[in-house]
Amino acid sequence: MTVTEPPEALRAPLVVEFPFTRSLGPVQSAFLTGLRERTVLGVRTEAGAVLVPPVEYDPATAAELRELVEVAATGTVTTWAWNPEPRPGQPLSTPFAWVLVRLDGADTALLHALDAPGPDAVRTGLRVRIRWAAERAGAITDIACFEPYESTAGNETTAHDGRFEDPVTGIVAPARLDYTYSPGRAQTRYLQGLAERRTVGERCPSCAKVYVPPRGACPTCGVATTDRVEVGPRGTVTTFCIVNIKAKNLDIEVPYVYAHIALDGAGLALHGRIAGIPYDQVRMGLRVEPVWSEDGRYPDHYRPTGEPDADYDTYKELL
Amino acid sequence: MSRDVAIVAFAQSDHRRHTDDLSEVEMVMPVLHDVQRQTGLKASDIGFTCSGSSDYLAGRAFSFTMALDGVGAWPPISESHVETDGAWALYEAWVKLLTGEADTALVYSYGKSSPGSVRDVLTRQLDPYYLAPLWPDSVALAALQAQALVDAGDTDEPALAAIAARSREDARTNPHAQLPGARPQGAYAVQPLRTGDCPPIGDGAAAVILAVGDRARELCERPAWIRGMDHRIEAHSLGVRDLTDSPSTRLAAERAGAFERPVDTAEIHAPFTSQEVVLKKALGLDTGVTINPSGGALAANPVMAAGLIRLGEAAARIHRGESDRALAHATSGPCLQQNLVAVLEGEPRA
Numbered sequence: 001m002t003v004t005e006p007p008e009a010l011r012a013p014l015v016v017e018f019p020f021t022r023s024l025g026p027v028q029s030a031f032l033t034g035l036r037e038r039t040v041l042g043v044r045t046e047a048g049a050v051l052v053p054p055v056e057y058d059p060a061t062a063a064e065l066r067e068l069v070e071v072a073a074t075g076t077v078t079t080w081a082w083n084p085e086p087r088p089g090q091p092l093s094t095p096f097a098w099v100l101v102r103l104d105g106a107d108t109a110l111l112h113a114l115d116a117p118g119p120d121a122v123r124t125g126l127r128v129r130i131r132w133a134a135e136r137a138g139a140i141t142d143i144a145c146f147e148p149y150e151s152t153a154g155n156e157t158t159a160h161d162g163r164f165e166d167p168v169t170g171i172v173a174p175a176r177l178d179y180t181y182s183p184g185r186a187q188t189r190y191l192q193g194l195a196e197r198r199t200v201g202e203r204c205p206s207c208a209k210v211y212v213p214p215r216g217a218c219p220t221c222g223v224a225t226t227d228r229v230e231v232g233p234r235g236t237v238t239t240f241c242i243v244n245i246k247a248k249n250l251d252i253e254v255p256y257v258y259a260h261i262a263l264d265g266a267g268l269a270l271h272g273r274i275a276g277i278p279y280d281q282v283r284m285g286l287r288v289e290p291v292w293s294e295d296g297r298y299p300d301h302y303r304p305t306g307e308p309d310a311d312y313d314t315y316k317e318l319l
Numbered sequence: 320m321s322r323d324v325a326i327v328a329f330a331q332s333d334h335r336r337h338t339d340d341l342s343e344v345e346m347v348m349p350v351l352h353d354v355q356r357q358t359g360l361k362a363s364d365i366g367f368t369c370s371g372s373s374d375y376l377a378g379r380a381f382s383f384t385m386a387l388d389g390v391g392a393w394p395p396i397s398e399s400h401v402e403t404d405g406a407w408a409l410y411e412a413w414v415k416l417l418t419g420e421a422d423t424a425l426v427y428s429y430g431k432s433s434p435g436s437v438r439d440v441l442t443r444q445l446d447p448y449y450l451a452p453l454w455p456d457s458v459a460l461a462a463l464q465a466q467a468l469v470d471a472g473d474t475d476e477p478a479l480a481a482i483a484a485r486s487r488e489d490a491r492t493n494p495h496a497q498l499p500g501a502r503p504q505g506a507y508a509v510q511p512l513r514t515g516d517c518p519p520i521g522d523g524a525a526a527v528i529l530a531v532g533d534r535a536r537e538l539c540e541r542p543a544w545i546r547g548m549d550h551r552i553e554a555h556s557l558g559v560r561d562l563t564d565s566p567s568t569r570l571a572a573e574r575a576g577a578f579e580r581p582v583d584t585a586e587i588h589a590p591f592t593s594q595e596v597v598l599k600k601a602l603g604l605d606t607g608v609t610i611n612p613s614g615g616a617l618a619a620n621p622v623m624a625a626g627l628i629r630l631g632e633a634a635a636r637i638h639r640g641e642s643d644r645a646l647a648h649a650t651s652g653p654c655l656q657q658n659l660v661a662v663l664e665g666e667p668r669a
């Protein structure tokens with residue numbers, strides 16, 4: 001066991017990006033296709049209210065809603081909030097007002113952005129109209145934003161069959177979230193050990209099991225693991241599989257072997273690739289050692305040490 | 320069969336803007352140990368465990384499985400997880416105990432907001448067709464609600480500032496609070512909400528232990544009996560709702576029995592000052608009720624734990640004999656979309 005000062009916490013950027021592909025039902029498809037054609041559709045409930053944006057089921061009664069109507073591109077602000085610092089992805093990059101707008105003919109309000117010179121130019125009750133995006137694809141962003149527009153409020157609606165040429169049936173909703181990942185005390189120490197080509201686990205003070213990589217807690221005992229223990233570098237293959245599918249962006253020829261490896265002194269196996277031996281000669285009990293690539297911060301793979309195989313009883317608890 | 324269920328222990332972390340030095344399990348574990356110490360229960364003594372958290376905060380899939388390491392899950396335990404505030408995990412545990420499947424339960428939740436931008440992260444819970452592509456952040460949506468309240472004559476900026484000031488003044492006696500004491504109202508974050516009207520962004524964790532009947536009396540001198548609990552949701556679309564009211568809170572409170580007799584304490588989950596206005600109206604809280612003596616979410620708002628903390632704080636006041644009948648409320652979603660209400664009582668004192 002070595003006691004050292006707690007290391008400076010590691011930090012690294014972490015980007016999570018996901019393009020969700022979503023299909024549209026009949027009402028949402030008509031609404032979003034309509035926006036592409038500069039037509040705003042709502043849906044009428046059994047009670048006679050017109051919902052814009054439209055939904056497929058009545059939020060009050062859960063009744064299926066299919067009766068589409070066209071409403072105006074002008075409307076009235078029902079509430080607003082001035083946004084002095086637009087954030088990434090928001091409709092306008094200059095300061096703007098978030099608004100809920102009840103379009104003429106609708107009974108509910110649509111959320112969007114209002115382009116206005118400043119908060120003094122915005123009030124509840126302000127008359128506005130849609131500013132259409134120059135290029136429209138069948139998405140809520142086909143409305144670029146709203147803009148102030150003096151006009152008389154109306155409540156005219158016209159029936160619409162919801163049919164358009166080449167209807168939009170799905171959307172792709174891309175999202176990107178940026179994080180700063182920090183691994184915490186235990187994993188920081190583990191990663192710093194790897195930078196020195198050492199594998200450092202932590203021992204549970206209660207059951208004495210050594211965890212590699214350590215996460216700071218013994219999942220069996222529910223207590224903090226704090227004693228640092230260097231394990232390996234050699235270890236034993238406890239179990240393995242032969243990979244026959246080539247992974248995208250991975251420059252490894254198939255078939256290759258992926259194995260659980262119990263490093264000497266560790267209380268559980270970690271996983272790694274086995275190389276330096278034909279894939280069909282890898283076996284349980286094989287003794288292996290890490291091979292570090294030139295600039296790698298973790299072992300690229302493990303290779304046989306040439307020692308006799310480990311006795312089954314020495315690793316059967318680690319399977 | 321009717322079983323009485325009580326909150327018998329509550330613990331929370333110190334809530335901080337950053338906890339870079341701690342992984343989630345390292346943050347959660349001391350809180351778990353605290354409630355175990357209070358009751359003398361070990362992991363193997365607990366009948367059911369339920370947690371609440373969100374992968375989107377950490378940016379990692381199945382992040383709760385690693386926090387589970389802090390519980391001590393061997394021999395195998397009965398365990399569940401909700402991808403929302405821990406108040407809903409407590410609801411699940413309460414139901415489990417009512418069914419007779421367990422006599423004790425551990426409930427915990429945590430949130431690390433510091434790795435990402437929580438305002439942006441929360442946009443991903445919105446309707447993906449009409450709202451999420453516009454990235455309306457949580458402050459913006461709360462500000463729309465605040466303006467609706469101002470227009471309706473329900474509040475004004477000085478009244479909101481007074482709520483902020485009272486909350487942070489009360490938080491001076493809360494050693495875990497992130498923002499104790501006076502803080503400038505500051506510039507507009509999104510008008511009409513100023514920075515002072517908004518909750519701090521921070522990391523934190525909380526845990527409670529539930530027990531039934533005589534087991535609760537063994538574990539706690541004055542258990543906080545759950546007399547009723549209910550949760551309700553409103554329409555997803557903001558433009559369909561009356562943002563100045565919270566009918567779901569009122570209905571949940573009614574079903575939880577909150578209106579049968581007056582409460583002396585209310586721990587309500589109002590991350591924004593304006594939301595306290597809505598909740599006070601929905602719950603009919605008058606001047607005789609002590610509201611958020613802990614400082615509430617305006618003093619510490621670890622996302623996914625702040626609602627569970629309201630239940631814990633209300634229970635702890637009963638444990639200490641400072642309350643006889645308390646209401647606890649938790650919320651989730653934009654503009655108070657989902658609301659949970661519990662009524663807690665201590666046994667009459669001699």
Ligand SMILES: [Zn+2]
Pocket residue numbers: 204205206207208209218219220221222
């Ligand atoms: Zn252990």
